[in-house]
Every structure is written in C-alpha cells, then in structure tokens.
Amino acid sequence: MGTLTISISDDVEKRLRDVVKEKHGSSKGAMSKVIEEALKIYFSILEKKKKVFRAYRGEELVAEAHDLEELAKILREKNVDPRSVKIVSSEHIKPVARMGWKYVR
Structure with a gap:
C-alpha cells in the first residue's frame, strides 16, 4: 500500500x-477508503473513454480495434x-466538412 501527500x-x-x-463516520481509514473508491471510479471512466472501432457483419462482431488501421x-x-x-x-465521429471552390478544367 502506497502513501501519497x-x-x-x-x-x-x-x-x-x-x-x-456521511459515508463512514469517523472510523479509521475512512478518508483513504473514500479517496480510493473515487479514484477507481475515475479510472474506470477514463477506460470507457478510449475509442474502440467494431466491425459487424449482420449481428455478428467480426473484429474490434482501437484505431482504424489496426x-x-x-x-x-x-x-x-x-x-x-x-x-x-464507440465515440461519435464528427463529419469532415469541406468548403470552398471546386476547380474543374
């Protein structure tokens, strides 16, 4: 178990x-428990934010990767x-908006 200041x-x-x-009263180690619980929740939120791409054929999952090249x-x-x-x-991808003149010869 580590100690942080x-x-x-x-x-x-x-x-x-x-x-x-409110949660634990004044029991020994209560603050450590609350902080550890909060950090675990925070880490799980960070894990969920990682982008994942999935390839489906019909309802069947064919492949899964963290980027399109993979x-x-x-x-x-x-x-x-x-x-x-x-x-x-797993995340909404913003569409690429292109504006400008199209030059045709």
Missing part, C-alpha cells in the same frame, strides 16, 4: 471531509472485405 483547495477538502463523515489489419488477416462489414465507433 497531496494538496487540494480548502473547499474540496471540506466537501471531502463531509462525504467521508481494424483494417485484423480484417485483412481474417480475409474479410472491409466493404462487407459495418464499422461502428
């Missing part, structure tokens, strides 16, 4: 102490045509 603002400290008192490589290894699958991202 941190500095936080007074209002955050007051809120933290209120939460600790997904394409997996699909090639499985001899799956990328045009035959539906690729879905």
Whole structure:
C-alpha cells in the first residue's frame, strides 16, 4: 500500500471531509477508503473513454480495434472485405466538412 501527500483547495477538502463523515463516520481509514473508491471510479471512466472501432457483419462482431488501421489489419488477416462489414465507433465521429471552390478544367 502506497502513501501519497497531496494538496487540494480548502473547499474540496471540506466537501471531502463531509462525504467521508456521511459515508463512514469517523472510523479509521475512512478518508483513504473514500479517496480510493473515487479514484477507481475515475479510472474506470477514463477506460470507457478510449475509442474502440467494431466491425459487424449482420449481428455478428467480426473484429474490434482501437484505431482504424489496426481494424483494417485484423480484417485483412481474417480475409474479410472491409466493404462487407459495418464499422461502428464507440465515440461519435464528427463529419469532415469541406468548403470552398471546386476547380474543374
């Protein structure tokens, strides 16, 4: 078990102490429990924010990767045509908006 020394603002400290008192009372190690629980929740939120691309053929998951290049490589290894699958991202991808003049000769 590690020991950390941190500095936080007074209002955050007051809120933290209120939460600790509310959840665990004044038991020994209560603040450590609350902080550890909060950090675990924060880390799980960070994990969920990682972008994942999934390739589906119908309802079947064919491949999954963290970027499109990796997904394409997996699909090639499985001899799956990328045009035959539906690729879905775990995050919303902003469409590319292109504006300007198109020059045609």
